[in-house]
Amino acid sequence: MALRIGILTGGGDCPGLNAVIRAVAKSLMRQCGATVIGIADGFAGLMEAAPRVRELTWESVSGILMRGGTILGTSNRANPLRSEADTARVLEHARALGLQALVVIGGDGSMAIAHGLSQRGLPIVGVPKTIDNDILGCERSFGFDTAVATVTEAIERLQTTAESHGRVMIVETMGRYAGWIALEAGLAGAADVILLPEIDYDVEAVAAVCRARAQRQRYTLICIGEGAKPIGGELTVQRRIADSPDPIRLGGVAHALREALEVRLDVEVRATVLGHVQRGGAPTPFDRVLATQFGNEAAQLVMQGAFDRMVTLQEGRLTSVSLAAVAHGSRCVPQDHPLLRAARQIGVSLGEPA
Amino acid sequence: MALRIGILTGGGDCPGLNAVIRAVAKSLMRQCGATVIGIADGFAGLMEAAPRVRELTWESVSGILMRGGTILGTSNRANPLRSEADTARVLEHARALGLQALVVIGGDGSMAIAHGLSQRGLPIVGVPKTIDNDILGCERSFGFDTAVATVTEAIERLQTTAESHGRVMIVETMGRYAGWIALEAGLAGAADVILLPEIDYDVEAVAAVCRARAQRQRYTLICIGEGAKPIGGELTVQRRIADSPDPIRLGGVAHALREALEVRLDVEVRATVLGHVQRGGAPTPFDRVLATQFGNEAAQLVMQGAFDRMVTLQEGRLTSVSLAAVAHGSRCVPQDHPLLRAARQIGVSLGEPA
């Protein structure tokens, strides 16, 4: 009897989701004549009283490789493990839909759910999805290259303005727990200072770089990950807007650093928070290829019956890991990473005290 | 005797400034063996006790066509008309430097200064520079096409996220007095709602569009120019942060609209303020060609001795206008502009009451 496999995307939007969906669906259809059932809006689509699903056809997944977003829709709130009733409903719906297995494309939250449901008897294969490149056990995930490209382009744009006006320009990138985007985009965009969640920064050291550059190059470009913190805690602005219902949206870290630098420097300081544009858009060719591989590998795991596992890239090779091993925690930039050494040696400041 | 001509860039950064500098300098050097003197940081470079200038060579203006920013530097504060002493110093410096004429590339503020100095005897040719495309007497200025391209790309990125999550996404563009960027980028990016400074919008009408779209397309993309206002005055958030020293930087209009919609709608609403990225970066091919034409035309005016005039584009043709005619006011989107008609007829809401 032919396989009947469900597929869903959970968590925030990420370039390459459609490329994964396409590769999973085409591989399963072509290799074993499977029926592939697309579930709407992540786990939400399975949790509601009437599950929202539709069969994916070869045509419906053709032409979506380059498209950003997800044709299935997503949600970042639904969590069927939150209550026993929700868990039971999801398992019941999967059974009622005749699903022999489920492919879950999502972030660490989705992988934790996937592992929980696997333990409860629903065979699941996970595919890591993270703009921030911070899922445990995965060296490089799709969407990250696109995000780095978007941020790099923004840095290049800001640089010409910084240079023309002799300003300090701060650009805030995504990356709450891990600084990969700020690090790679900062290096690719020739930022002068790169501040990461993994290395608390010294405001005085940053100001010193700006002062030195004001003499010769006239401008300084600072790339800061949204999770970066000054040594000794938060800066004043962050406190001042702390009673706002939504401090993140107001671009805490970049504006806080701006205020801290303005009182220390003579030159103009401007901050830009890139925000949602980092999540969207067509995936780069690199991400299309990586996402296609991830999707194809997920299909192999399904066909092999290797469940409760996540497709991944390790030591440059496509492989898989146990969901249990990756469901909790973030993959941060290690202190001895060669990119940090490269940054320091070519003269990029990481905000470290002199 | 060979000509000796000064050149400066004033006001905010704008893609294509270097292309103008290059065309002015090369044309003057090649056509009449002129010496071209670059003045640093706009009028500031002429106002200081020791003017900051350097001779431009053929080599120094080669290879800059594609580069964003201005190799001369700029400033948006220096105004030599503010005091008689400043005016006198600028005139004196121009004389001391042996400048027979000055080419001023700048916005309406710079054109007003250029006209004032022309009246005082300094022969000046102006070149219009505005991201916002809002200088009087000029149908299309360089930098605008690049800004529209940057904003359009951002809208496309936001759209995939809006669609995947079923959200209302608001993107705020530059354009304090004129809505050209929001209008053209909104049309090019297929925004569903476009809000301009020229047409006060009805929050209820915008909410109605979002509600209708939530049924079928699930998401709504709103493009709002930073100068757009709701009918009847400002929205609450703008007031709430009014005591902030820098409301503009916090993205007043987009966040205000977000709050206004959130209380009216069931779906998530997100706002993105694009900010400085709209000013920077390499000019599009269109802007390179236009800037090259403007620079070459400015050189003609210098060689013809046609001063107190600004190069411009009118009825699709390169020509010039009197500085007096363009120095005050902004070129807004006329209420009968065919793009407004096109927008309405293809189903784009301009926020007008039903």
Add this chain to the structure above:
Amino acid sequence: MALRIGILTGGGDCPGLNAVIRAVAKSLMRQCGATVIGIADGFAGLMEAAPRVRELTWESVSGILMRGGTILGTSNRANPLRSEADTARVLEHARALGLQALVVIGGDGSMAIAHGLSQRGLPIVGVPKTIDNDILGCERSFGFDTAVATVTEAIERLQTTAESHGRVMIVETMGRYAGWIALEAGLAGAADVILLPEIDYDVEAVAAVCRARAQRQRYTLICIGEGAKPIGGELTVQRRIADSPDPIRLGGVAHALREALEVRLDVEVRATVLGHVQRGGAPTPFDRVLATQFGNEAAQLVMQGAFDRMVTLQEGRLTSVSLAAVAHGSRCVPQDHPLLRAARQIGVSLGEPA
């Protein structure tokens, strides 16, 4: 009774066709509840025994603004004026389909057909489509900006290689009769020599530029329109491959020039023929806006009953001209065009004898 309007795209692919289709269809549907019938593959779809048509819906023309190509399909061979039988069949099919009018998006060939059919009683509005920007009576047509951007990007890529290797690099662009693409992309890409169909070039003068640059800049970049000819006729390579059934595809003019330069110079000379990539891809924001305006204007003409006319841009304004006036001939670069003056004055060679 509601209108019933046909629409077709004829001739070669051009970025922006879908944007026109979308604007025509949405405007007609929204403004007067018209039924819009899409005809497949240009006039071919009306000439065949069973016309190939389908009704366009609001959904079917949504989301196509950014897509290159044409959802209707096109053909560049079908000509219903070639025989009386074909003409009769097209008129008969239009009648049978109940079409009150037809919108034809196409090049000069299509406009000639449109005029012929108009004369025979079929009410037609034309929309100019040309990569080459060479339709009579139209200052700027959609698709041209995209083609210029594609060529400019290619020139920039070739330039880094030319510079690194100290080579002469020739790039051949589209433009059989008019040199607009070569001229604008050559200027935007900072080509050193630009050769156009409108100005026969002197091989010795081109070689002299290469020799002079070999001393200082080491490399030379030549941009040549496919219709450019040397003074005194064709070069040898073109003769040598004259017995080939398809000389154009082998890149006649670039390779001929390469051979002519190789015997005159010491340095390596390479030629690249860009070919079909110039026609495809997503339209630039500029072209999306222009195409949207053209489509919306075509809908106005239909609603006003102003037939046998072509939408156009003249003196920077949207207007229309009689099809009879534009159906024959090409709009070439006038010898006194300001871009030619600008090119010469900034030191770009147009291949003119010394």
Add this chain to the structure above:
Amino acid sequence: MALRIGILTGGGDCPGLNAVIRAVAKSLMRQCGATVIGIADGFAGLMEAAPRVRELTWESVSGILMRGGTILGTSNRANPLRSEADTARVLEHARALGLQALVVIGGDGSMAIAHGLSQRGLPIVGVPKTIDNDILGCERSFGFDTAVATVTEAIERLQTTAESHGRVMIVETMGRYAGWIALEAGLAGAADVILLPEIDYDVEAVAAVCRARAQRQRYTLICIGEGAKPIGGELTVQRRIADSPDPIRLGGVAHALREALEVRLDVEVRATVLGHVQRGGAPTPFDRVLATQFGNEAAQLVMQGAFDRMVTLQEGRLTSVSLAAVAHGSRCVPQDHPLLRAARQIGVSLGEPA
């Protein structure tokens, strides 16, 4: 005493060369106060009677990260191992210039020379440079990502035209010995058929794909690496133009396949040879980061005195290998590569017989 290190770039242009030069020079200057000597035009600059060199300064290598090409110049002909006299002259010049070591950035040919000179006593560190991604012992080299992006964009452009006209479109990519570019760009661009040097193709199988697609999708996009061959030898066109002095430039493989398909199919078949554009242009962010890492690692090897070695990427990690191990041969796509499996399973034809 401070180090004095030479650096040169050899072989064809490749995006990221300047990023490597910058990282090598800045790392050596900053870490150990080294003097870095740039050698012009690859080994040619050391072979000539008077070596052409200049000291690199921090300023001279600033701002070049994003620039394509090489500020040092390159040549792909100079080989100092060709004669004993040339070898001796290079060694003598290195001594006379006081170089303690040399960093050679180049392809397999340059690595072979580097190994030969190392054996003769000149301490050398190699950095792999290849558009084609085919250097032995190196999983991923800079420049490849940029080339894949360029080709992918071209495929996307050609696809809209193919679709609009219902054509078979063939695009020929670089890759004489290894099909990495064709494979990755083909996958990223959603090509329907991908033909590689590693898998001889069956013309009948390719024709069968085109025929099947003509029924439903109407068009077929074929991506062919320049080294791909049909089963049983070359096709007719390649023979027909064999007496041409320069068959490669005429695009042998794409045009040969075009002729072979034209006689087998009813539809139009067009071929595009991308050529030199694949080599040039600004590196992608990915390539900037990778090149920066390679350059920084090369500096470590110099400082550690680890010579006769090449920087490389293995199992996803930066490391180095003996030059002897990588100097001869190409890294082809292995028959069991997961990308080949992914391609087949998602329905991409590799031209294999049915």
